[in-house]
Amino acid sequence: MRLKQEASDSDLLCTASANARLESELAGLRREHAQQLRLNIDLSLAVAGAEGDLTQVRAEHVREKTAGDELRAALEGRYIDIRSRETAVESQTRAFALERAAVKREREEWSLKEAAHAKALEVIGARCDAAGRDRDALKAMLGDKNTDLETQEGALKRAIETSDRATRESTEKLEQMTQRLQDVEAHKTTIELAREALAQDVLLLSSQKDKCTQDIQTLDSLYNAERARRAASDKTLQDKNAEVLQLQDEVERLKKRIMNFAQASKGEVDRLGGIIDSQRAENSELHDNFLRLGDQCTELNALLLKGEAAHETTISDLRKQNALLLEENAGIAQHGVMVRDDLMEQFERQKEKHHQLTQEHDELKSKYEERKISCVNHEEAGDADLLKLREENKNLRSSVLAAGAQAREQLQQTFEMERAGLQGVINAQQERNRELENELGSMRTQYAATTGDLGPQSVSQPLLIVGWC
Numbered sequence: 001m002r003l004k005q006e007a008s009d010s011d012l013l014c015t016a017s018a019n020a021r022l023e024s025e026l027a028g029l030r031r032e033h034a035q036q037l038r039l040n041i042d043l044s045l046a047v048a049g050a051e052g053d054l055t056q057v058r059a060e061h062v063r064e065k066t067a068g069d070e071l072r073a074a075l076e077g078r079y080i081d082i083r084s085r086e087t088a089v090e091s092q093t094r095a096f097a098l099e100r101a102a103v104k105r106e107r108e109e110w111s112l113k114e115a116a117h118a119k120a121l122e123v124i125g126a127r128c129d130a131a132g133r134d135r136d137a138l139k140a141m142l143g144d145k146n147t148d149l150e151t152q153e154g155a156l157k158r159a160i161e162t163s164d165r166a167t168r169e170s171t172e173k174l175e176q177m178t179q180r181l182q183d184v185e186a187h188k189t190t191i192e193l194a195r196e197a198l199a200q201d202v203l204l205l206s207s208q209k210d211k212c213t214q215d216i217q218t219l220d221s222l223y224n225a226e227r228a229r230r231a232a233s234d235k236t237l238q239d240k241n242a243e244v245l246q247l248q249d250e251v252e253r254l255k256k257r258i259m260n261f262a263q264a265s266k267g268e269v270d271r272l273g274g275i276i277d278s279q280r281a282e283n284s285e286l287h288d289n290f291l292r293l294g295d296q297c298t299e300l301n302a303l304l305l306k307g308e309a310a311h312e313t314t315i316s317d318l319r320k321q322n323a324l325l326l327e328e329n330a331g332i333a334q335h336g337v338m339v340r341d342d343l344m345e346q347f348e349r350q351k352e353k354h355h356q357l358t359q360e361h362d363e364l365k366s367k368y369e370e371r372k373i374s375c376v377n378h379e380e381a382g383d384a385d386l387l388k389l390r391e392e393n394k395n396l397r398s399s400v401l402a403a404g405a406q407a408r409e410q411l412q413q414t415f416e417m418e419r420a421g422l423q424g425v426i427n428a429q430q431e432r433n434r435e436l437e438n439e440l441g442s443m444r445t446q447y448a449a450t451t452g453d454l455g456p457q458s459v460s461q462p463l464l465i466v467g468w469c
Contacts, residue, residue, distance in 0.1 A: 099350055
């Protein structure tokens with residue numbers, strides 16, 4: 001009996017020790033399960049934070065895309081404004097061409113009038129010669145009329161002096177018209193240069209608009225790639241969470257089986273011990289999987305931060321470019337206002353000159369009529385000194401024409417010197433433009449070297465920065 005009691009006591013002790021071991025192992029499983037739950041909670045929080053960051057990046061991308069659309073609309077409006085101003089400059093150029101043609105026609109009319117005046121002077125000279133011959137005949141016949149003839153001679157001299165003054169005034173007016181025609185030519189050259197500058201600005205703005213469109217398309221492709229990659233990551237996280245839930249359910253079922261088997265028999269306890277060991281291995285493997293998943297999340301966050309940094313760099317460059325474009329547009333607008341004011345001033349001056357020429361033409365016409373009437377009244381008066389007076393008149397006219405030719409040559413030389421100076425200014429401006437183009441190429445190279453790496457799936461496009469002088 002005592003042996004049976006001792007055997008029974010030893011069995012009870014073994015059973016108690018086995019139960020204690022199972023309870024300790026069950027407590028260990030509970031601790032591991034609680035740790036897994038904490039890991040799952042941390043992982044869920046990390047996923048929620050990543051989703052919040054992704055939402056914030058998407059909102060930032062939408063704002064930047066809206067800003068890009070606004071910039072594109074502003075550039076298109078600026079392009080339309082420049083085209084309208086170019087059309088206005090072309091209309092003004094056509095107006096100046098018409099005015100130049102009118103001045104040329106007026107100059108031709110003055111040339112014809114001068115030729116007619118010269119012919120009239122020759123007719124008057126012929127009539128004066130005839131009057132001189134008639135006077136000689138009258139002197140032979142009527143010697144007592146010398147006093148009257150001397151009076152008529154003085155009147156004829158005064159008429160010739162009046163004719164000479166009118167001739168000199170006509171020559172001066174012709175020289176003034178020649179100078180005005182040269183001024184119109186210089187204004188036309190200035191307008192053509194301004195028009196070429198505006199055409200270059202339109203071409204530069206068009207190319208810049210295309211570059212901005214390409215940059216926006218590149219950002220869209222980067223955003224879509226990042227979105228697809230994050231969707232794949234979200235799918236992976238969902239799969240892992242499903243696996244964790246499935247493993248938790250399995251752990252609960254195993255707990256229930258362990259309790260049932262512990263109550264049934266010692267053999268069941270031993271078998272459950274083996275199952276617990278296998279479960280520990282599975283839990284260890286699951287823990288390793290969670291660690292790998294954490295590493296993947298870390299890599300994903302690093303890639304996300306890198307993409308955000310590249311996105312911020314691109315946005316900063318676009319903002320700088322926008323500021324440069326605003327400054328350039330302000331300069332273009334100011335230059336357009338200056339050109340418009342200059343053209344309006346030139347038009348007003350030309351209008352005043354045309355009005356003045358019309359008044360002078362009317363005055364010359366009235367003087368010519370008066371001189372014609374005076375010559376008709378004195379066409380029968382002559383003098384023996386008429387040939388001498390005609391010779392003096394011819395000499396005076398030759399001197400006036402020579403002085404006019406010399407003045408015209410001096411004005412031509414002055415015009416050539418001014419044109420040479422303007423050509424020097426234009427050459428200096430072209431050299432400055434080449435320097436700006438070289439600086440632009442260096443800036444493009446630096447930009448490409450700075451933003452050439454945006455991640456494993458990013459593409460960088462250089463931005464066009466335009467400078468206008």
